[in-house]
Amino acid sequence: MGKAASASWTGASSGVRPYLVTRGRTAPIQDYGLQMDSLLMTQSAPGVLGPEDEALLGLCAGTCRSIAELAARMGQPIQVVKILAASLVGTGALKVIGHRPEPGGDIQTLEDLLVGLRNL
Template structure:
């Protein structure tokens, strides 16, 4: 049986507790890994010294070719956000991912502007 299949039992769910997946760590190594931060793979190969678990590899395959918010990655992999942030911190230390902070709320359009656009489109 491969090591990757030890993490989940189809009927019972996760066999290993989330804190074990994160090796007992509860905080990411970087404060940049905000819940709404966007992460993307750099496409670089893992360094020889990198200790990547099956969950790290699953995370990298989830990010391959996509840029995604941290919360979306956690949802897709079915792991708690805290665990994902710790694992992403590991990948960031190995320069395997790029992290972009969440967009500034002042740079996004206001609700009134969006309503004007919708009303303008309906008028066409």
């Protein structure tokens, strides 16, 4: 799982327990509706950050990534990444981007998806 990606930053902290990474939090203080398929992008870099925060902002710099992808690349459970990301969204360092269609989908979105898939 994302060995190359995680080795670059977890080298020193690969044995760190999830509850340390989240500083004891088991849920975000405010979750901002984050789901495993929420897309995040780095907006700004606040001053002092933990190594995992740095890794998150680095991975989301200039490109949007989902919580699930970040979790895989960082070698952390999704819940841990949700907690870290929610804090960073709270400080404005990360922005939730993209929009989700209504459950069940709308016709225009599915038509565009079909055209897009046929072009691949």
